[in-house]
Amino acid sequence: MSQINRLASGGRIDRSKPLSFTFNGQSYQGYAGDSLAAALLANGVDIIGRSFKYSRPRGIVAAGAEEPNAILQIGARADTQVPNVRATQQALFGGLVASSTNGWPNVNNDLMGILGKVGGKMMPPGFYYKTFMYPQNMWLTYEKYIRKAAGLGRAPTENDPDLYDHMNRHCDVLVVGAGPAGLASALAAARSGARVILADEGEEFGGSLLDTREQLDGMPAGEWVAKVVAELKTFPEVVLLPRSTVNGYHDHNFLTIHERCTDHLGDTAPMGPFARPARQRLHRVRAKRVVLAVGAHERPLVYGNNDVPGNMVAGAVSTYIRRYGVAPGNKLVLATNNDYAYKTALDWLDAGLKVVAIADARSNPRGSWVEEARSRGVRILTGSSVIDVKGSKHVEAARIAAIDPHGFRVTSPGEWLECDLIASSGGYSPVVHLASHLGGKPTWQEDILGFVPGNTLGVQARVCAGAVNGVFRLGDVLADGFEAGAKAASETGFGAVSGELPRTEKRIEEPTLALFQVPHDKPTARAPKQFVDLQNDVTAAGIELAVREGFESVEHVKRYTALGFGTDQGKLGNINGLAIAARCLGVNIPQMGTTMFRPNYTPVSFGAVAGRNAGALFEPKRYTALQAWHVKQGAKFEDVGQWKRPWYFPKAGEDLHAAVARECKAVRDSVGLLDASTLGKIDIQGPDAREFLNRVYTNAWTKLDVGKARYGLMCKEDGMVFDDGVTACLADNHFLMTTTTGGAARVLQWLELYHQTEWPEMKVYFTSVTDHWATLTLSGPNSRKLLSKVTDIDLSPDGFGFMTWQEGKVAGVPARVFRISFTGELSYEVNIQADYAMGVLEAIAEAGQEFNLTPYGTETMHVLRAEKGFIIVGQDTDSTVTPFDLNMGWCVGKTKPFSFIGWRGMNREDTLKAGRKQLVGLKPVNASDVLPEGGQVVFEPNHPKPIPSAGHVTSSYMSSSLGHGIALALIKGGLERMGQKVYAPTRDGRLIEAEIVSSVFYDPKGERQNVV
Secondary structure (H helix, E strand, C coil): CCCCCECCCCCCCEEEEEEEEEECCEEEEEEECCEHHHHHHHCCCCCCEECCCCCCEECCCCCCCCCCCCEEEECCCHHHCEEEEECCCCECCCCEEEEECCCCECCCCEHHHHHHHHHHHHCCCCHHHHHCCCCHHHHHHHHHHHHHHCCCCCCCCCCCCCEEEEEEEEEEEEEECCCHHHHHHHHHHHHCCCCEEEECCCCCCCHHHHCCCCEECCEEHHHHHHHHHHHHHCCCCEEEECCEEEEEEEHHHEEEEEEECCCCCCCCCCCCCCCCCEEEEEEEEEEEEEEECCCEEECCCCCECCCCCCEEEHHHHHHHHHHHCECCCCEEEEEECCCCCHHHHHHHHHCCCEEEEEEECCCCCCCHHHHHHHHCCCCEEECEEEEEEECCCCCCEEEEEEEECCCCEECCCCEEEECCEEEEECCEEECCHHHHCCCCCCEEECCCCEEECCCCCCCCCEEECHHHHCCCCHHHHHHHHHHHHHHHHHHCCCCCCCCCCCCECCCCCCCCCCCCCCCCCCCCCCCCCEEEECCCCEEHHHHHHHHHCCCCCHHHHHHHHCCCCCCCCCCCCHHHHHHHHHHHHCCCHHHHCCCCCCCCCCCCCHHHHHCCCCHHHCCCCECCCCHHHHHHCCCEEEEECCEEEEEECCCCCCCHHHHHHHHHHHHHHCCEEEECCCCEEEEEECCCHHHHHHHHECCCCCCCCCCEEEEEEEECCCCCEEEEEEEEEEECCEEEEEECCCCHHHHHHHHHHHHHHCCCCCCCEEEECCCCEEEEEEECCCHHHHHHCCECCCCCCCCCCCCEEEEEEECCEEEEEECCCCCCCCEEEEEEEHHHHHHHHHHHHHHHHHHCCEECCHHHHHHHHHHCCCCCCCCCCCCCCCCCCCCCHHHCCCCCCCCCCCHHHHCCHHHHCCCCEEEEEEEECCCCCCCCCCCEEECCCCCCCCCCCCEEEEEEEEECCCCEEEEEEEEECHHHCCCCEEEEECCCCCEEEEEEECCCCCCCCCCCCCCC
C-alpha cells in the first residue's frame, strides 16, 4: 500500500531509508525516523483497535505517552511478544510486526462492535457489579466469559531471549524531560560543573521544539536543540539518556528510569561483537536535586462521537506534519478554546492542505496566531464548537454550533461541515504525575485551568520548570528552565552560571476559556456518546450517572467509572472528568480535587523490572564443597532453600523407601555420614555478643562457658517460633550460631534489624560464614571409633562430653568438632574450611570402610530426627506455634533479667488459652499405615459434615527401626490427650486410626546420644 498521507517533503525522517513492517497481517512501508503511529497514519490506516468496553473502532489520537488508543502487540515470534506498546512511542524498524490487541474476527469488522451501538444504555457504570451478582452459582461462568472479553495485550508464552540490566547511578542534578525547559536546565547545571543526568522518553531530545513553528534567534528551533545537545556531550559529568522514561519518584530523591536501549532496532537486541547487549535498562538514581521539566499534555475537547477515528488532539497533528511529514487527512476542522491550537491550522496550511473551519469557543479571540490564520483566509467561527461528529469508521463531517459555555447550552442549530479530520484542543494539563508519586496533592491554577505540582510529604529536593509549572510561553519556558537548572546546581554546591538564552518571537496570547465538556442540544444522557477517557470508555454521561448514584469523592468516581485506570493514568481525560463531576456536584474543581497518581508513569516491562535477576541469577543453585563426591556416590538431590542437598543414595534396584530404610539401619547399627554444610552459620563477636544472644533466643546464654554449645529457639515478636539451632561459645565474646538451611539469610537479616533499630548501642557484629565451613556429620554407635582414626582430638567420654566442642586436626586439617546429635545417636559434627573438605571426606570414607560407613541424605535425616521428636522449623511449626505449643517450655528462660523477643507475645491471653494446637506423636493402630503428611485429623469421624478438624499431621514416615509408621502432629489440646484416638481421612476414602503418644518415639531417655 502506498503512503497516501505522506507529505512530499518535510519532517525529520530519513526518506533514503525505507522500512517495511506489518500491521494486522498487512504489509506497509515507512521511513527511518518514523514512529509506528506515524507510519500507520502515513499509510492511511484509520482503525488501530477496538475500545475496551464497547468495542468501538478507535484511531490514533495523540503523538506521545498520552496516546490512549494505539496500544498494540509487538513481536514477530512467540518469544519476542511485547504487549501494550504505544504505537506513538515505538520507533519503526525493518521487519516490525504489530497487531491490534482486540477485535474479532478482525479489527475492522468486530462482532463485539454491536456493544458500541447500544452499550451506552445497556452497559452504564456499575453494569457488571449490578448484573452479575445473581445467581451466585453462575459466578464462575460469568467470570470465564467476562475475562475472555476483557483485557488488552497478550502475555508472551515463551522465554524472552533478551537481556535486561539494572544500573545504580548518583548525580547532583537529574533533569526529567528534554524539551525546552529541560534542555535549558541541563545546560545551566552542566556549565556549573555539576554531575547531570538528562532523561527524556522521546527518541531524540527536543520535545515540542522538534515540531514547533516558532523560531529561536530567527532560526528553526531544531537547530538550537542540536547546538545544546552538542554542548552537553562535551561535558564529562553529563549523562544523556534518550528513550528513557522516568517512571517513579520515590522518597529521598530516589527515581527509577526505564531506558529502551534497543527497542528501536528490532524485536531482539542485535548481537554485538562479544555478546547480545541489554534490550532495556532500569536506572536506579539517587539525585541531590531533581528538576522536573516534564511539560504538559494537551486536552481534547469532549463532544459527541469524539472517539470516531479521525478525531485527534491539535498538537499531535502538528507533530505528525512537522516531525514525520505526515498529514492524517485532507480537510481539517479545528475546535479550540485557546490560541496555541491555531498553530496546527497554520501548519496544515503550510502543508498545502485545506482548513475547512476553526471553531473557537471564545467570543472574540485576537491573539497573534489567530490573526495570522484570519489573514490567510481561514474561516473562524467564534463562540462555537464541534458538538457532534458524523462517521462510523472515520470522520466524515463535523457539526459546529454556537454554544454558551457558562450556561452549558447550545444556542444555534449549527451546520454540518464535510471533513476527514477534527483536531481539538481544550487547553493543557501539566504532567503532575511524577510530582504526585510522593503523596503531594496537586494545586489548581485558575489562569492555566490546570493542576500544577503541590508540596510533597516530607522534604524533597526538587524544582519544577516550564509547562509543568504552568509556564507556557516559549521564551518564559526557556528562562524558567535555565533558572531551575542553575538553582539546582547552586544548591548542591556549584557556582553561579551565566549565558544568553535564544531570542523568541513576541506574540499576543489570550487566555484559555474553561470548556471541559461541550454542551449538546440534547441532555448528556441522551446525546451521542461524549468520551472523557478514551482508553476505558468513560463517557460524560457515565460520570453524571456516578454522581447521581452518590459517588461524590473523586476517588470513588474514578473507581466506579474507571476514569484514569489502565495504562492511560488519566493523561488526557482526568481534568475533563473531574470538571464534569464538579459541575454535577455544584462545586469547583479545587474542591473536587484530583486522583492520586502512582508509579509507574508508563508501563515497564517485567524484563526491565527483573533485570539480570532471572533464572539462575534470581534463584542461584548452591552446591556444597562435597557435591562431586555426592554425585559419584549416585545421590539423588532435592532443593532445600537454594541448596542442592543429597536426598538419598540409592543402590541398584532401590527406590526411595528401600534406600532410606537401609540408611536408617546403618546409622542405628554402625555409622552414617551426612553433609550438613548447608546449615546457616553466623559468626557473632563483640563485648555485647552474649547479651545479644540472651535477647534474641528464648533461653538463657549468660553462663554458657567457652567450649560449650547450646540449643536455642528464636521467636518473632508475637511469640511464634521463627528459627532454631545450636550456638557454640568460641570465646567470651565470640559465638558461632547455626540456623536452619532455609532460614540463614532471614535470621542474619533479623539480627541486623534488631541491632540497628532497637539496640544500636550494643557492640556486636555479625558475619555470615555459611560458605566458609563444610560440615561432616558422623552419627551412630561407631562414630567415635571412626573419628578417632583420623583425628588427634581426645574423644573419650570424659574429655569430650555431649554439647561441647573442641579444636584439633582431622585428616591433618585444622577443624572444629562439635558433639551434637540430630539423630539421637552418638554424633560428631566436623567443621573444616570448605577448601579442604573433599580431602577430609575422602580420608574419613577410607577409614570408615571398616565400619561400613554409609552416606545418608535428608530423607533419612528426617526419619531419624522424627523418631526422636526433634522439630523442623517450617515443617512442624508455622506462624501460630509457640515454644509451649511444641512442649518445649524447657527452652524458655522465664527468669531472664531482660525480656527476650517474643516473651510478651507468647504470654498473651490468646497464646495461653486451653485447646491450642500442640505437638504430639501419632502412632497408627495398623503398623503398616503411614499417615498422610499435611493431612487433617479428626476426633469424631462420624460427626455430621463438616467435621471439625482436630489438627494436622506435620511429619510422617515409616520407621524401619521401630517397625511401624510414626508421625508428628499439631493437635488441639494434644498434650492432655495422650492415649486418645484420632482419625486421618485419606484421598481414597479410608480412615487411618492413630493413637496420640509422646513425640519421642526412639530412645526416650537419650541414652544413645549421651553414651559414655
